[in-house]
Amino acid sequence: MEQYAQVLNIAMPIFLLMILIEQFFEWKLGRKVSNNLDTVSSISSGITNVIKDVLGLTVSILSYKWLVDRVAIFEIENVWMVYVITFVAIDFKGYWQHRWEHKINILWNRHVIHHSSEEFNLACGLRQTISTVFSYFAFLLAPAAIVGVPVEVIATVAPLHLFLQFWYHTRLIGNMGILEHIIVTPSHHRVHHAVNKEYMDKNLGQIFIIWDKMFGTFQKEMPEVPCVYGISRPARTWNPIKINFQHFWVLLRDAFYARSWWDKLRIWFMPTGWRPEDVKEKFPIDSIQDPYTYQKYGQKSTKGFQRWAWAQLLFNYFLLIYLFAFIQDVGFTGALIYGGFVVLSVYSYTELMDRNPIALYLETFKSLIGLGLIFYMGSWFGATENLGFWYTAVVGCYMILSAGMTAFFTVKGTEPAAVGVKV
Structure with a gap:
């Protein structure tokens, strides 16, 4: 738990920096590839996902350790080749898991969040599931288990494999030449995220595109068929x-x-x-029915409202950094409470983004809980001892400000909701 939290405290700032760089080039090139509220929703999804993953709130029906203990023919030496084998084995597993998630009703619930954005940009790459209660795809790692790839190597390579799937969620990179025949590129993944009938359920590979070409799920991006993004049953919410x-x-x-x-x-x-x-x-x-006439989910909002949505997101990211940095001091029970608070906060401010009046009650409830935790513990989860009283004071002020700003925007701070914008 602690080790993965520390890795995320390094990886998350890199992802956010890449998103900002993409937005800079979006502005520089004059190409609209993002929507402020959609981006906040996407990064908020990433926040909830990493909380769940760090806390280990998934039950493994079949673990890789159990598998390797029973089917390993020999134990491979821990040399550089084992990491290559592991990477390919994880990618093979990822292809089939991904394919089944697209094709089977109950498994689609694990993956639908990733496709729910009606934009396609780096931020939407952070839309990851929290609905996975059970993990049961370890059997797909049988090739690695048979040759005795150690559990520790799987645990090391798996996060790297996941992080390497982030960069190709962009519309700003075109054809990549010879790489189009080897790895998953932005062009391939644009096809994958499209709801056009020509593109549905294609390009399911995660790092190597070879699996799609081997198993008949490859589709090249066609200039005459522009990609329209989202899911066929639109989510119609930022939450x-x-x-x-x-x-x-x-x-x-x-x-x-x-x-x-x-x-x-x-x-x-x-x-x-x-x-x-x-x-x-x-x-x-x-x-x-027709992706080319579909109205994207979008509502009119003032610049101030959009800035407040960003402020809420960034402050909750600020809270998350502290949790991951001091998770050992916070302890598992404390981390459950802390993580639950951040998830409640995400739920609350994204309900405000949806113009749901219940957001005011949720935000007030959240702020009272936050202030109550500070009063009960004497500081914000030991922040006064770890960083100084300033951190606890900032968190306390945030609780009061967030309730007040939510009340302001709920009463008179936003324009009426609009149906959407045409694709």
């Missing part, structure tokens, strides 16, 4: 926590109301998007 569970809620509701017991069972394992006919009639769901 990443809601997005994580929208699809699951549809499955649960449909299974409950379906008349056929067979439908109640098979809905979970049918192709993504399949619904029983009787519940489709009873609970119709809007979906994108």
Whole structure:
């Protein structure tokens, strides 16, 4: 837990810097590739994901350690070649896991958050799941287990493999020549994130594009078919926590109301998007019929409102840095409370971004909890001892300010919601 938290405290600033660099070139080149509220939503999703991962809130049905202990034929030496084998094995696993997440109803809920942005930029690469309760894909690492790749090597390479999937979420890099035949490039991944029928469920590779070419899921980006981004059943919210569970809620509701017991069972394992006919009639769901005329989710907002959304995001990132830096001092129970507070904060300010009046009550509740924690512990999770009283004072002032600003924007600080903007 502590080691991964320290790695994230190095990686997260790099990701944020890259997002800012992309936005600089967006401005410099005069190419619109981002939306302020969408970007805040994307980075907020990343915040909730890293909290879940650091706290280890996923149950492994089958662990790699269990697998390697039982199927290893020999133990490979811990030399440079083992890292190459491990990287390829993880990428092979990633391709098939990714493919099944696109094709099976219940597994799509693990992945839908990543595709939910109607933009395509580096920020949307941070949209990662918190809905994964169980992990059961370790069996796909059998090739590595058979040759005895140590657990420690898997644990070292896996985060690197994940981080290397960030850079290609951009519209500002065109064709990359010979690399288009070897690795996943921005062009390949633009296709993957598109809702155009020509592009759906294509280019599922994570680092190497060779898997798509081997298994028939490759599609080249076509100039005459411009990519339109998002999901076929639009999320229509900036709240990443809601997005994580929208699809699951549809499955649960449909299974409950379906008349056929067979439908109640098979809905979970049918192709993504399949619904029983009787519940489709009873609970119709809007979906994108024509991606070229679809209206993106977007609402009018003042510059001040957008700046406040950024301020909320950055302050919660400020809180997260402290948690990861001093997680050993905070302890597991304290980290659960701390992480829960940040997730509540994300839920609250993204509800405000959606113009939901409940945001005021949530923000007031959150601020009271924050002030209560400071009063109960005498400081903000030991911040006075670790950094000085200033940190606790800043956090306390934030609690009061956030409730006040939310009240201001709820009452009169935003324009009426708009339907959206045309793609």
